[in-house]
Amino acid sequence: MKKLLLVICVLVVTLIVSGCGSEEAGALNKDKLIVGVTGGPHEQIIEKVAEVALKDGLEIEIKVFSDFAMPNVALAEGELDLNSFQHTPFFEEFKEDRGLDLVSVGKTIINPMSIYSDKITNIDEIEEGAKIGLPNDPTNGSRAMLIFEDAGLITLKEDLDEEPTVRDIAENKLNLEFIELDAAQLPKQLSELTAAAINTSYAISHGFVPSEDAIFMESSDSPYANLIAARPENKDEEVVAKFVNAYQSDEVKEFIETEFKGSIIPTW
CATH class of the missing domain: 3.40.190.10 (Periplasmic binding protein-like II)
Structure with missing residues (x-):
């Protein structure tokens, strides 16, 4: 009986530790984020965002994709921490079609079609x-x-x-x-x-x-604003807010306006 109780106790402790470990594993690295983008303007802008974020002690690893599907799939599967490449209607429809649980944590730019x-x-x-x-x-x-x-x-x-x-x-x-x-x-x-x-x-x-x-x-009042996407369990983390602040900074806004000369419009 004592041996049986000992085994049960060990199992309970193991489950508790595993549960705590899983919760911790879901949290993002406070000093580094992996962000997915598509090639072209989104990649150029995120490179500038990375420069700004680094001044605040946040390193950004950029992963570039060649299509509109994989950045969301990779985010949902945990290969990315955030992504920034899509407008709101596409995001909402893609989530519904693929059954993905993702959320928007901030708006970025409008790319007029x-x-x-x-x-x-x-x-x-x-x-x-x-x-x-x-x-x-x-x-x-x-x-x-x-x-x-x-x-x-x-x-x-x-x-x-x-x-x-x-x-x-x-x-x-x-x-x-x-x-x-x-x-x-x-x-x-x-x-x-x-x-x-x-x-x-x-x-x-x-x-x-x-x-x-x-x-x-396309008109500048288009509803197709782009966004930053995250998994719902990470949306309120401080490191996510730090990234959004870096993106929506005056320095990044000036870069967009200078680099793209009105072809891309900041939303902030």
Whole structure:
């Protein structure tokens, strides 16, 4: 009986220690964060954020991804501490589709989606039957449809319950053909199209300067603000607040305004 009690006590102590260890393992390193971004502007900005954070004793390890899916998956699986690459509608839809438990801990920038072309220099030059490219993911595709309407290319159905798609076009006077492609491929396929709506990060990576090269830019009051994402158990940690403060600093804001010349807009 004494041996049995001893074994039980050992098991209880082991479970308690393991439980404490798990809780501690979930906390973030107070001196270093691993942050995921996509290549291009987000990478450039986070490099500047890392400089600012280091002055406050916080080291930032940057991991760069080439697509819009893996930074969220990597964050949810614990490979990253934070990520910074996506706008709010995409974030909310991706979480729901993948069943991920992630939260926003701060807003960052707006990357105005714009329409580009290597064949024409003005949106009014688009002719009947032209091929127009847009992202094939639901969130950015809907964003593109709204931009096409703002540009006067189409009219969308009224009182839509969901984000618009190509099926929700009410009027297409020019009989435009809309080609849905992976967002990252649009700049590379532009030669096959008359024009395309391209995310700023991919446009800049391709060598475009949005404020100079776009034939139509999304309005600056766009609801598609980008954000910093975290796992919910870490959202109130001091180190996360320190990172957000570094991002939303005057120094980073000045860098964005100088480096991107209005093509990217700080939200603070």
